[in-house]
Amino acid sequence: MTSAIDRRSLLAGALGGAAALGLAACGAPALSVPDRAATGTARGGGTMRIARPAASAAETLDPASSLSAYEYLGAIYNRVVRLDRNGETVPDLATDWSLNADATVWDFRLRSGVRFHDGRALTARDVRYTFQHILDPEVASPQAGTLSLIESIDAVDPTTVRFRLSTPNAEFPSLLTAYQCYVIPEDSADTIGSTGIGTGPFVLDSYTPAGAGAVRANEDYFDGRATLDRIEFFSIQDTSARVNALLSRQVDLLSQTNLDNPTARVVANSLGTTVATVPNAQWYTIPMLATSEEFADPLMRRAMKLAYDPQAVLATALQGTGTPGWDNPVPPQLSAFLEYEREYDPDQARAILKQLGREDFTTRIHTSAYEPNFTAIATAYAAQAAQAGIDLRITNEAADSYYTQIWMARPLMVSYWFTGRPVDQLLNQIFRSGSSYNESAWSNPQFDQLLDAARADTTEATRRQKYQDAQRLVIDDGAAMTPVFGDRLVGLSEDVVNYDEYGFEFDYLALGLTEG
Amino acid sequence: MLRMIAVRLATSVVTLLLASFFVFFAVQALPGDVAEQLLGQNATPEAVAALRDTLDLDTNVWARYLNWIAAAFTGDFGTSLVSGEAVSSIVWTAFSHSLLIAVPAIVVGITLSLLIGILTGARRGTATDSGLSVLALVAMSIPEFVVATVLVLTLAIAIPVFPAVVLRGPDATVGDLLPAVVLPAATLVIAMAAYVIRAMRSSTVDGLTTEYATTAALKGVPRRRVLWRHVAPTAVLPVLPVISINVAWLFGGVVVVESVFNYPGLGTLMIESVSNRDLPVLQAIAVLSALVYVTVNLVADLLALVADPRQRTLHQRHRRRTPAQAPAPAQEVPR
Numbered sequence: 124m125t126s127a128i129d130r131r132s133l134l135a136g137a138l139g140g141a142a143a144l145g146l147a148a149c150g151a152p153a154l155s156v157p158d159r160a161a162t163g164t165a166r167g168g169g170t171m172r173i174a175r176p177a178a179s180a181a182e183t184l185d186p187a188s189s190l191s192a193y194e195y196l197g198a199i200y201n202r203v204v205r206l207d208r209n210g211e212t213v214p215d216l217a218t219d220w221s222l223n224a225d226a227t228v229w230d231f232r233l234r235s236g237v238r239f240h241d242g243r244a245l246t247a248r249d250v251r252y253t254f255q256h257i258l259d260p261e262v263a264s265p266q267a268g269t270l271s272l273i274e275s276i277d278a279v280d281p282t283t284v285r286f287r288l289s290t291p292n293a294e295f296p297s298l299l300t301a302y303q304c305y306v307i308p309e310d311s312a313d314t315i316g317s318t319g320i321g322t323g324p325f326v327l328d329s330y331t332p333a334g335a336g337a338v339r340a341n342e343d344y345f346d347g348r349a350t351l352d353r354i355e356f357f358s359i360q361d362t363s364a365r366v367n368a369l370l371s372r373q374v375d376l377l378s379q380t381n382l383d384n385p386t387a388r389v390v391a392n393s394l395g396t397t398v399a400t401v402p403n404a405q406w407y408t409i410p411m412l413a414t415s416e417e418f419a420d421p422l423m424r425r426a427m428k429l430a431y432d433p434q435a436v437l438a439t440a441l442q443g444t445g446t447p448g449w450d451n452p453v454p455p456q457l458s459a460f461l462e463y464e465r466e467y468d469p470d471q472a473r474a475i476l477k478q479l480g481r482e483d484f485t486t487r488i489h490t491s492a493y494e495p496n497f498t499a500i501a502t503a504y505a506a507q508a509a510q511a512g513i514d515l516r517i518t519n520e521a522a523d524s525y526y527t528q529i530w531m532a533r534p535l536m537v538s539y540w541f542t543g544r545p546v547d548q549l550l551n552q553i554f555r556s557g558s559s560y561n562e563s564a565w566s567n568p569q570f571d572q573l574l575d576a577a578r579a580d581t582t583e584a585t586r587r588q589k590y591q592d593a594q595r596l597v598i599d600d601g602a603a604m605t606p607v608f609g610d611r612l613v614g615l616s617e618d619v620v621n622y623d624e625y626g627f628e629f630d631y632l633a634l635g636l637t638e639g
Numbered sequence: 640m641l642r643m644i645a646v647r648l649a650t651s652v653v654t655l656l657l658a659s660f661f662v663f664f665a666v667q668a669l670p671g672d673v674a675e676q677l678l679g680q681n682a683t684p685e686a687v688a689a690l691r692d693t694l695d696l697d698t699n700v701w702a703r704y705l706n707w708i709a710a711a712f713t714g715d716f717g718t719s720l721v722s723g724e725a726v727s728s729i730v731w732t733a734f735s736h737s738l739l740i741a742v743p744a745i746v747v748g749i750t751l752s753l754l755i756g757i758l759t760g761a762r763r764g765t766a767t768d769s770g771l772s773v774l775a776l777v778a779m780s781i782p783e784f785v786v787a788t789v790l791v792l793t794l795a796i797a798i799p800v801f802p803a804v805v806l807r808g809p810d811a812t813v814g815d816l817l818p819a820v821v822l823p824a825a826t827l828v829i830a831m832a833a834y835v836i837r838a839m840r841s842s843t844v845d846g847l848t849t850e851y852a853t854t855a856a857l858k859g860v861p862r863r864r865v866l867w868r869h870v871a872p873t874a875v876l877p878v879l880p881v882i883s884i885n886v887a888w889l890f891g892g893v894v895v896v897e898s899v900f901n902y903p904g905l906g907t908l909m910i911e912s913v914s915n916r917d918l919p920v921l922q923a924i925a926v927l928s929a930l931v932y933v934t935v936n937l938v939a940d941l942l943a944l945v946a947d948p949r950q951r952t953l954h955q956r957h958r959r960r961t962p963a964q965a966p967a968p969a970q971e972v973p974r
Binding site (some may be wrong): 190 | 668671678719788827915
């Protein structure tokens with residue numbers, strides 16, 4: 124299982140070494156990356172070429188599916204609502220919404236005059252169909268579990284949709300912002316996977332699963348025409364091949380690719396290409412399996428947290444490109460974020476181990492080349508833990524079976540998610556007892572009750588307080604550590620302007636190319 | 640000679656069966672099945688169960704293997720578990736793309752290497768010889784993905800003459816692929832050349848010291864003519880197996896090189912199928928690769944027979960002698 128040196132890290136190392144030599148030779152400072160991509164006036168029109176890693180040849184344009192071709196979705200579809208930068212729910216196809224007194228009935232009013240790409244008008248029936256499709260057990264949508272509280276959906280009139288919920292949920296609209304919730308036309312389940320007929324700013328031109336495809340600007344998009352004329356998508360599986368495509372100017376942007384630090388230096392220092400930052404886009408976690416013998420005891424988990432300083436992990440593993448996590452899974456940009464820095468005290472961690480009779484505690488921490496920063500984070504964490512007398516052996520696993528064999532199976536490993544889940548979904552999906560995404564298998568009745576109480580609370584301020592109390596519980600008692608939120612380092616051409624991405628939101632409308 | 644071919648063909652069928660058997664059960668032994676691999680982090684128990692059901696993965700392993708064999712004998716290699724397309728068309732497309740790199744690499748690479756081998760052999764001990772030999776050794780010891788990366792850095796990024804990657808994947812037309820063929824083919828030539836050069840060099844050196852070469856030289860045949868007419872044709876024979884192994888290696892699609900160039904050939908298809916556990920595609924690739932190895936080796940042996948009359952006569956004499964040498968048990972039985 125343990126691999127010696129894989130080709131990718133060797134290559135990255137070689138590239139990084141070359142870059143470092145180059146830097147040393149001209150005495151240049153360390154990697155500095157612009158905080159935000161270039162903004163400015165784009166020339167009208169143009170074709171942007173985007174390289175992406177395709178999931179597999181089984182990918183589909185059906186947004187509800189777990190095998191959806193992610194990059195296309197935001198270009199060709201709209202949702203009822205979407206998230207803004209602070210994690211607040213804002214209008215997309217719906218203009219406004221209202222709820223009854225106990226937050227069990229929600230009415231969404233849709234924009235009028237919106238048309239699908241085939242000319243049909245968008246109505247409430249399409250929205251109803253979209254969510255029935257997501258909840259269809261045969262589709263096995265990843266969002267079905269989160270939305271299972273929906274009891275019934277009615278198209279009240281052409282522009283009003285009514286959701287009845289089985290349990291109160293004052294945060295319900297935020298659950299409709301997931302990227303599985305893009306609205307598709309009524310009765311299109313059998314064809315949507317290849318036709319991609321939506322209401323979005325771009326119309327599908329061509330599409331091959333795990334191959335190339337293109338979209339063109341939707342001339343009568345309700346929110347104005349897109350800046351670009353056309354976007355071409357290309358699948359490139361190998362990360363270094365994707366970077367080569369950018370460096371040789373065959374593509375303009377690498378999507379879903381977090382460049383490791385040495386590669387980012389090469390891209391930033393090459394002629395015509397640059398690196399943009401998506402702040403805190405990668406949420407790194409170290410789940411301690413609460414059902415394992417090692418970490419069943421909350422006191423043991425506390426020692427594992429006290430033992431390390433997230434700032435040190437950030438500085439060494441990510442060279443500072445991110446934010447220390449302090450074991451709070453909620454990213455700091457969300458308005459529901461709780462400002463709470465737990466203690467860092469390796470001596471106390473050592474004392475706890477002694478109290479538990481585990482002075483010479485040793486176990487494996489599993490990592491993989493699945494994501495470029497996993498091993499750096501595992502190494503940095505292990506170095507910190509060593510100061511409290513915890514001996515962690517770093518174990519490298521095969522990338523292709525990391526999430527099927529190691530994840531949720533081994534006591535200690537490094538994992539990650541994209542940030543972008545609204546706070547209610549984040550806490551319920553990944554930390555609630557029994558959720559299928561609960562990667563640390565943590566179960567705390569008090570936490571579950573807090574989430575229920577928050578959902579039933581229709582007063583904004585007190586509801587937020589409850590979500591913050593829930594965060595405190597995750598930090599103090601939870602079984603998952605959040606050492607850092609990493610910035611995503613995105614490689615792009617210097618010709619690209621107005622690239623804007625956060626969470627699962629990507630601004631395809633303003634994205635453009637500079638003059639010339 | 641006909642009997643030899645028949646025996647070789649029979650062994651080939653056994654080889655193919657063994658290859659398919661080992662690949663099938665090796666993939667079974669890999670952790671995770673196609674359903675889990677495709678779903679990854681979204682592999683909730685319900686989703687995995689639904690996908691397994693659709694793909695009919697719960698049938699008995701042996702039953703699935705026997706079904707596969709039965710269908711394969713009728714030329715039906717099934718459909719990909721991932722894309723749902725016919726395996727034969729996927730694999731043929733990829734194989735034809737790989738040929739597009741392999742054929743130029745073979746033609747250019749083999750010709751060049753043989754020439755350089757003869758040249759260095761004929762000039763043993765000179766600066767040309769040691770220079771080229773060292774170069775060949777260096778090329779041999781650099782892994783091909785490093786060669787590929789260096790070629791991309793110089794000829795695609797620094798001086799953008801050739802494309803660094805193929806953008807259109809399996810949909811790429813021959814027109815799209817032609818400019819993209821140059822760098823991978825060059826990489827393969829560099830990776831392969833050293834073996835052929837070294838074999839050809841020592842074979843030429845041996846050839847030049849034979850009695851017939853000396854006789855020809857003493858007879859007054861010019862040195863150049865001795866080399867090209869008398870030595871070179873015979874000296875190629877021992878190099879044929881080296882060439883055939885390299886040709887088979889190239890036809891099988893070179894995984895790492897194709898992946899660096901995002902080249903939609905057999906190697907790339909193989910990586911994808913392994914990481915997705917797409918068994919039908921992998922099986923077809925295994926059978927095809929085994930077939931290529933068997934055929935290329937057979938062709939090399941036949942070529943040697945054609946080029947070297949000694950091998951033919953050896954065979955015949957051996958066969959003729961057999962009945963004479965064998966004891967005749969019938970006569971010893973008392974009547």
